[in-house]
Amino acid sequence: MAVPHPAALSASPLQRVAPALFVLLWSTGFLGAKLGLPYAGPMTFLGVRFAIVAVLAAPLALASGARWPERPAQLLHVAVVGLLMQFAYLGGVFTGIAHGVPAGVSALIVGLQPILTAALAGLVLGERIRPVQWLGLALGLAGVALVVINPALLDRDRLGAAGITIVAMVAITVGTLYQKRFCSGIDLRVTVVIQNAVSALAMLPAALLFEPFTIEWTPRFVFAIAWLAIVLSLGATMLLFYLIRHGAASRVSSLFYLTPAVTAVMAFALFGETLSPLALVGMALAAAGVWAVNSSGRG
Structure with a gap:
């Protein structure tokens, strides 16, 4: 019988x-x-979002006394992680959704990131990979395969967009490993500023080059970008910082396998997105895979 940790008993x-x-x-x-992509291209949307987050996060980091990188190499490492986890990851996710990948499917694909991270950690960081983690990887890949062969995705454009989302998942996986290797001691508040500033500087020129760079400032778009920039990029990040400070970050990983299902339910309620029975089976398999990897990691 597991004995609760004393900190858990006194948790607020x-x-x-x-x-x-x-x-x-x-x-x-x-x-x-x-919600926001009908009113702006994915690169334009993200470039503006990154710029807003950087501008808002900088004074917060300065006011809170966060420690900034002291060496140029540290700054470079944080910038590289930003390009992988913001520019490449979110750029791939937004581009995929803009070209027809359902929100629930997108969440499922990138939700395999903990599985791929566990597998690559054995090769890159020398961490031991347990048999249950290999099982989780197999379940996750099988789940995504069942979702991707959904007839709604079997046209050239949507299948290509799903491929872009897979590339995004690889980008955040590599970024996670890179951050673990080179950026583990850098304050999260500072990381938010640097990564969003660098990503804005990279994304805005790309938007000017590849998109019309126009925005329809409708109430829906304003709500979407305000939610993503303020509530998600700032609020959720500060919440994660709170969890790390109070030793509860490990509980987040134990719930991440629910993200695709939660997204799918909300996408159905808000946008009428539906998944085929085969896709639902795939989502369950993928969730089981992520759960297996997270459980083994905590053990």
């Missing part, structure tokens, strides 16, 4: 609900993309 109500709240907020990111 906020500490108990914060992990679930974080995952719920994280799930809304895919919906915010779907």
Whole structure:
């Protein structure tokens, strides 16, 4: 019988609900993309979002006394992670959704990131990979395969967009490993500023080059970009910082396998998105895979 950790017994109500709240907020990111993309191209949308986050986060980091990188190499490492986890990852997700990938499917594909991270950690970081983690990887890949062969995705454009989303998942996986290797001691508040500033500087020229760079400032778009920039990029990040400070970050990983299902339910309620029975089976398999990897990691 497992004995509860003493810290768990004295956890405040906020500490108990914060992990679930974080995952719920994280799930809304895919919906915010779907809500705002009809009014701006994906690169334009993200370039403006990154710029807003950087401008808002900088004074918060300065006012809170966050410690900034002291060496240029540290700054470079954080910038590289930003390009992988913001520019490439979110750029791929938004582009996929803009070209017809359902929000629930997008969440499922990138939700395999913990599985791929566990597999690559054995090769890159020398961490031991347990048999249950290989099982989780197999379940996750099988689940995505069942979702991607959904007839709604079997046209050239949508299948290509799903491929872009897979590339995004690889980008955030590589970014996670890179951050673990080179950026583990850098303050999260500072990381938010640097990564969003660098990504804005990269994304805005790309938007000017590849998109009309026009925005329809409708109430829906304003709500979407405000939600993603303020509530998600700032609020959820600060919530994660709170969880790390109080030792509850591990509980977040135990709930991440629910993200695709939560996103799919909200996408159905808000946008009428539906998944085929085969896709639902795939989502269940993928969730089981992520759960297996997270459970083994905590053990």
